[in-house]
Amino acid sequence: MEFTKRIILFISVFTLFIACKEEQLQLLSPDGNLEVYFNVSNNNLLITQLFKGDTIINKSSLGLVIDNSDVFKNFKLKNIERQNFKETWEPVIGKSKQVENNYNELIVHGISNGKNPTEFNVVVRCYNDGFAYRYNIPKQEGKDSIQINSESTKLIFNSDFTFWGYNGEHHNIGPVIWSKSKDSIYRIPVVTKQNKNTYVGIHEAEIISYAPFEIKKSTENNSVGIEVKETKDRLPIKTSWRTFIISETAGDLVNSNLLVNLNEPCEIEETSWIKPGRAVWDWRVWGYKAHDGFEYGLNTKSHYRFIDFAAENNIQYLLIDADWYGPEFEKNSDPTKARKGINIEDCMAYAKAKGVGVILYLNDVGAKKYGLERILKQFSDWGAAGVKYGFMRGSVEKKVRHTRKVVELCAKYKLTVNFHDNPIPPSGDDRTWPNLITKEFCHSQADALRSYYPETIVTTTFVNMMAGAIDNCDGWFDFNNSIERVRVFQEIPGTVAAEVAKLIVVYTGMNIMPDAPEEYLRKDDLFDCIRKMPAQFDSFKVIDGEIGEYIVVARQTGENWFVGSLTNRDSRALTIKLSFLKEGVKYKLTLYEDTPDSHFLNNREAYKTTNKIVTKGDVLNVKLAPGGGNAMRLIKL
DSSP states (O other), X not given: OOOOSOOOOEEEEEEOOOSSOOEEEEEEOTTSSEEEEEEEOSXXXXXXXXXXXXXXXXXXXXXXXXXXXXXXXSEEEEEEEEEEEEEEEOOSSSSSSOEEEEEEXXXXXXXXXXXXXXXXXXXXXXXXXXXXXXXXXXXXXXXSEEEEEEEOOEEEESSOOEEEEOOTTSOOEEEEEGGGOOOSEEESOEEEEEETTEEEEEEEEXXXXXXXXXXXXXXXXXXXXEEOOOEEEESSEEOOEEEEEEESSHHHHHHOOHHHHTSOOOOOSOOTTOOOEEEEESGGGXXXXXXXXXXXXXXXXXXXXXXXXXXXXXXXXXXXXXXXXXXTTOTTOOTTSOOTTOOHHHHHHHHHHHTOXXXXXXXXXXXXXXXXXXXXXXXXXXXXXXXEEEOOOSOHHHHHHHHHHHHHHHHHTTOEEEEOSSOOOOOSTTTTOTTEEEEOOSOOTTOTTSOOOHHHHHXXXXXXXXXXXXXXXXXXOOOSSGGGSXXXXXXXXXXXXXHHHHHHHSOOSEEEEOSOHHHHHHTHHHHHHHHTSOSXXXXXXXXXXXXXXXXXXXXXXXXXXXXXXXXXXXXXXXXXXXXXXXXXXXXXXXXXXXXXXOBTTTBTTOOEEEXXXXXXXXXXXXXXXXXXXXXXXXXXX
């Protein structure tokens, strides 16, 4: 539940009438390290941005084309508002138990000149970890609606830079030097390395009405444009926030809460039913033959077996994936009726008795033909805990709006939701609707009929995960024989130690674990690390890493800690200082490690576990195999 711990509010309004004289407005972050300047005249709105005294964005023009006219090319500044805001709030599901929301705000009110003038305002917020701006078009006389044709913003960075970008269900783009990049358009998020000590993550917050913007390469050196889809809507209109997370390390881009802070507080009054956790998953296990001769398939007998395993091993959910109500893309497959061999009512009752929630797959085809609300009500009446929604179709703007409709209706029927198959980017909107528990906003493990290689996970966790919670489908244990299963299409690269580490490193509201129960129990000492993980951690922090190279994440649960480390195809020696532990306390450390000869291609299932006693400030030297990882469990003694 959200609450406000402290609010400091100060608003000042200045009425200005500017003819030709240029005015400069300054906006600082609360700590003063980030500076944003606006140069305002009747012909331009220019922005300059500095970080710790260094210029990051040179004087650059903002622009928004409404009804075929750029409102900033010839406008009158009406007034300026300023506001300082600070609060502490508690997310239902989040990276930490409490989030500080502290910013300084500037609102520029203007009106375009011409025969058909448009009133508008630009809202800018400056945080310690970045800044954001959005356009608001209020209700006004003579206009019921407007058409946004494009955004002509062109941000000129101070120097050439390296960048990485989102690439759907493929390995991320990058590292690429901006001036040498070949494409003209890139999807968000984009992460840039401006210099050795400055990273800028470009994304968007509160994507709820219009298609996400894209990044456009300009012909001018170091210039980044904002590309938006044309849209027409009734007034008033608020665009999403264009966000720029700024930090000295790549890890702090992911640690940032700027995106959730830019979204509205929780809309759900009673949230106790929204519970994160881990889920066993039937989809990748079809065709697996257990030691007792049982073969898993799409049937209730298999689901009972999953439920038993989940109940006994601190796993909160079972995900029943596609085809349970018939072939998912067939128009006659009705999601309110299960296919032969599946008894949903019995399965739900059995799961409830065991304390396990059930998540049901829903394809966009069935949702639209048989009625979304009717289906969700039926799922709720059966006792389902959530929905996995797949293959949404339509224009990008329609997908944005339908995503919000699905989320709100799921909340009405107390269902969590996980979007798959090229979903709309996470944008901090899980603050407002925390039942939006995760999205497959990545190249998910073994999905899209192919597998990813180790360099992908150590890029995804900096780029995609900066946007929010992702469903990466981690936790493979059977590497040697999984290719024999119905829904595994390629050999899976990796090591089992890395698979455990991923469940710590990847931020998500729901870890969807793809392997067979018997495979987890076959490596029970390794699986015990997963078994002992909480359904939700109390904190999340990237403590070391470089994009595409490696990552180290520490997460707290009560007085105990879990730490996960991952590397790309290179073997790696890491030094991890336990500075986050409590002073004067001893901890039992269990290491879940690669062996000296582990390898992501030819020795994937080799691992070892070791124990030792550690205290705050101790330094651990860990070795990661090529494509490998390391997991730590630290228990207070």
